[in-house]
Amino acid sequence: MQYNRILLKLSGESLMGEQKYGIDTRCLESYARQIHEIAEMGIQIGIVIGGGNIFRGLSGTNKGFDRVKGDNMGMLATVINSLALSSALDNEGCKNKVLTAIRMEPIGEFYSKAKAMEYLKSGHVTIISGGTGNPYFTTDTASSLRAIEIEADAMFKGTRVDGIYTADPEKDSTATKFDKITYDEIYNRGLKVMDLTATTLCKENHLPIIVFNMDQPGNLKKVILGENIGTIVY
Ligand SMILES: Nc1ncnc2c1ncn2[C@@H]1O[C@H](COP(=O)(O)OP(=O)(O)OP(=O)(O)O)[C@@H](O)[C@H]1O
Numbered sequence: 001m002q003y004n005r006i007l008l009k010l011s012g013e014s015l016m017g018e019q020k021y022g023i024d025t026r027c028l029e030s031y032a033r034q035i036h037e038i039a040e041m042g043i044q045i046g047i048v049i050g051g052g053n054i055f056r057g058l059s060g061t062n063k064g065f066d067r068v069k070g071d072n073m074g075m076l077a078t079v080i081n082s083l084a085l086s087s088a089l090d091n092e093g094c095k096n097k098v099l100t101a102i103r104m105e106p107i108g109e110f111y112s113k114a115k116a117m118e119y120l121k122s123g124h125v126t127i128i129s130g131g132t133g134n135p136y137f138t139t140d141t142a143s144s145l146r147a148i149e150i151e152a153d154a155m156f157k158g159t160r161v162d163g164i165y166t167a168d169p170e171k172d173s174t175a176t177k178f179d180k181i182t183y184d185e186i187y188n189r190g191l192k193v194m195d196l197t198a199t200t201l202c203k204e205n206h207l208p209i210i211v212f213n214m215d216q217p218g219n220l221k222k223v224i225l226g227e228n229i230g231t232i233v234y
Pocket residue numbers: 010011012013014049050051052053139140158159160161163164165166167168169170191192193194
């Protein structure tokens with residue numbers, strides 16, 4: 001198997017499932033089952049979850065919120081999602097820990113690379129919540145950063161589309177999918193699947209990214225086994 005340790009980024013917005021806001025428990029359970037399946041294969045798994053199903057700082061500014069306070073709200077939203085996933089993993093019998101980028105014991109232990117490595121090596125799915133702990137960033141950037149810190153073999157971006165397209169496939173039905181794409185092509189084509197800070201961090205640290213549809217049960221295992229079902233960024 002080509003992967004020993006991965007960083008899985010889960011979309012907060014995908015957690016809504018068919019709902020307009022919040023967490024769809026069926027979606028959460030499906031994610032937990034898929035994660036447990038690969039944990040049992042001995043893969044070390046770090047996880048970062050977005051917060052778009054609850055709050056995004058930038059959207060908050062349009063409603064009159066201060067940007068930094070809004071971003072702090074967004075980071076707290078990622079902690080809520082992380083605790084929900086932790087609980088779903090507990091129900092699955094999958095050992096896991098939640099770390100937080102902002103100090104808030106006893107909700108979760110304060111993140112450090114050393115702590116994350118200790119849990120990963122002892123077989124705990126390690127959920128790293130709270131983004132980077134700083135405003136003006138996104139959880140895509142947090143995922144890239146944590147993937148590099150934990151020395152992951154790749155970043156798996158599990159989302160609700162099945163890869164990277166020539167345009168947003170949720171908005172343009174004529175868009176076509178890439179099986180592989182370079183970091184530079186993402187910049188040159190102005191593709192919005194990940195923000196540029198996140199793409200740059202991955203490029204500079206030679207971290208491959210695999211974008212795939214996490215809403216299809218069994219897909220996470222397929223990607224781990226090397227099936228070419230998403231898009232690889234290299
Ligand atoms: N060229 C593109 N190819 C594929 N997806 C794209 C592209 N451009 C924009 N997207 C959008 O990016 C989304 C995937 O990003 P992501 O999983 O981070 O979702 P999100 O809504 O930003 O979630 P969150 O911020 O809550 O984590 C897709 O749902 C798709 O609509």
